[in-house]
Amino acid sequence: MKRGEAPETFGWAAGAGVVFVGRILARGLWLFAQMWLARRLGPGAFGLFALGWTVLQIGGLVLPLGLHQSLVHYGSRFWPQDPQGLAVVLRRTLALALAVALGGSMLLWAAAPALARDWFQKPAMAPVLRWTALAVGLAALGRVLAAGSRIPRRMAISTLVEDLAPSALLLLGFALLQYGPFPPLEAALRAMFLAMAGSVTLGMMAWWRLFPALRTREEGVVEAPPLGQMLGYASAASLAGVFTLLTLRLDRLLVGRFLPGEAVGLYQAATQPAVFSAMVLGAFNTALAPWIAHLFHTGQRERLNLLFRSATRWGLYLTLPVFVVLWMEPEALLAVLFGETYRAAAGPLRVLATAQMVNTATGAVGVLLVMTGHPRWWLGLTLLSLGLHLALGLWWIPRWGLMGAAFALALSLTVLFIGGLLVVRFRLGLWPYDRGYVKLLFLTLKAATVGWLYHILFPNTLATWYGLLFLALAIGMTFYPAWLALLDAEEKRLLLHLLRRRRVSPPSSTA
Numbered sequence: 001m002k003r004g005e006a007p008e009t010f011g012w013a014a015g016a017g018v019v020f021v022g023r024i025l026a027r028g029l030w031l032f033a034q035m036w037l038a039r040r041l042g043p044g045a046f047g048l049f050a051l052g053w054t055v056l057q058i059g060g061l062v063l064p065l066g067l068h069q070s071l072v073h074y075g076s077r078f079w080p081q082d083p084q085g086l087a088v089v090l091r092r093t094l095a096l097a098l099a100v101a102l103g104g105s106m107l108l109w110a111a112a113p114a115l116a117r118d119w120f121q122k123p124a125m126a127p128v129l130r131w132t133a134l135a136v137g138l139a140a141l142g143r144v145l146a147a148g149s150r151i152p153r154r155m156a157i158s159t160l161v162e163d164l165a166p167s168a169l170l171l172l173g174f175a176l177l178q179y180g181p182f183p184p185l186e187a188a189l190r191a192m193f194l195a196m197a198g199s200v201t202l203g204m205m206a207w208w209r210l211f212p213a214l215r216t217r218e219e220g221v222v223e224a225p226p227l228g229q230m231l232g233y234a235s236a237a238s239l240a241g242v243f244t245l246l247t248l249r250l251d252r253l254l255v256g257r258f259l260p261g262e263a264v265g266l267y268q269a270a271t272q273p274a275v276f277s278a279m280v281l282g283a284f285n286t287a288l289a290p291w292i293a294h295l296f297h298t299g300q301r302e303r304l305n306l307l308f309r310s311a312t313r314w315g316l317y318l319t320l321p322v323f324v325v326l327w328m329e330p331e332a333l334l335a336v337l338f339g340e341t342y343r344a345a346a347g348p349l350r351v352l353a354t355a356q357m358v359n360t361a362t363g364a365v366g367v368l369l370v371m372t373g374h375p376r377w378w379l380g381l382t383l384l385s386l387g388l389h390l391a392l393g394l395w396w397i398p399r400w401g402l403m404g405a406a407f408a409l410a411l412s413l414t415v416l417f418i419g420g421l422l423v424v425r426f427r428l429g430l431w432p433y434d435r436g437y438v439k440l441l442f443l444t445l446k447a448a449t450v451g452w453l454y455h456i457l458f459p460n461t462l463a464t465w466y467g468l469l470f471l472a473l474a475i476g477m478t479f480y481p482a483w484l485a486l487l488d489a490e491e492k493r494l495l496l497h498l499l500r501r502r503r504v505s506p507p508s509s510t511a
């Protein structure tokens with residue numbers, strides 16, 4: 001097989017594009033929904049709804065207990081050559097997910113009054129939490145159903161179920177229910193429940209269509225993994241996901257603990273532009289997971305390494321020009337986006353953007369370890385990173401404020417992702433770097449030089465949105481034409497494939 005001809009190289013890229021666009025649309029719909037609900041509900045009721053939605057998001061991530069990752073890992077072993085074996089894995093996972101979702105919803109329902117009174121110190125929060133309890137189990141089921149549709153590489157369905165449908169159905173539900181007999185807050189909460197229920201319904205319909213073997217009870221060719229093995233894998237993957245989430249959010253909690261409210265607002269503003277590269281990498285990881293599991297289970301180590309290398313390089317192609325803008329003009333960017341007061345957060349923005357670039361530059365190390373059956377290695381690294389973040393945050397934030405928080409997060413993320421890269425190298429024998437990365441350094445330095453010249457020649461325009469737009473265009477027009485000229489044969493084939501939007505069939509197990 002020639003370099004660049006592996007279909008997974010094209011497949012993950014097309015899938016990542018679908019996921020990225022879908023999440024951008026979903027984020028836009030959610031932003032519009034927030035604006036509408038804020039005006040319709042008023043600050044007090046909207047605050048209660050926002051707290052409920054935050055609980056829903058956290059519960060929807062934690063409550064599946066890693067079953068969505070376990071499903072992709074084990075399901076990819078059977079697809080497409082053994083649909084009956086895959087059906088067994090799907091049924092077991094769905095039954096476990098239903099039990100966990102029901103238990104979690106019942107627990108939150110029972111605890112709602114106490115949580116509202118003692119934790120949130122807002123008794124009016126109790127009905128909000130009870131509606132959230134009804135929705136959170138559905139959100140967990142939706143995540144599992146979306147993961148199942150990624151096994152046959154149906155990223156459009158996965159993105160619809162997990163991202164687009166909840167935001168769109170929330171808007172639609174509230175548009176209809178606000179004219180009914182319900183108070184505005186109750187209408188919003190009912191719309192939240194209906195959005196999650198609609199997402200689960202779409203996911204079930206997708207499974208019924210994608211997996212005809214679910215309708216029969218025939219035996220699979222390969223014996224399905226034992227239930228205990230699936231649960232052990234899922235628990236390690238789940239804890240790793242929880243620890244990663246806590247590592248990424250702990251800085252904000254510590255800033256709120258040690259610093260005044262104004263500092264929390266500044267830090268929140270700094271975190272928003274910095275997450276662009278993480279959003280790109282998240283879309284890549286979602287698309288990569290089933291391909292990684294398939295190539296690992298079929299022993300195609302060389303093609304797996306090519307996939308790792310290609311995904312890491314393309315992540316840098318998409319994010320480096322944005323990183324140059326963030327690094328060179330953080331004050332102007334924050335002032336234009338949030339107001340002049342937020343210029344004070346420029347230092348933390350630089351540090352946070354650099355930390356996220358380390359994340360992007362190391363590639364999908366977490367997904368690689370989880371999908372290749374090494375979730376405990378990733379769990380250990382996430383626990384180490386979380387402990388380091390907590391220790392450094394407690395030490396540095398009271399002394400150095402926002403910069404202490406930013407450096408605590410940056411160092412903990414660096415340990416996490418560099419450590420993951422080394423484990424991937426020595427446990428799996430995979431390495432994403434080659435001589436092709438030298439051109440990335442050249443292109444980045446060239447774009448930074450153009451940005452520096454723009455800053456020298458047009459300093460007064462950078463305080464305006466159009467000045468920043470022209471700066472971004474200048475950097476992009478410097479980076480991407482040169483990038484196109486330096487593309488190798490593999491990258492040109494991939495780019496042409498994406499432009500032509502050809503559909504790629506997944507490789508067989510004998511490839």
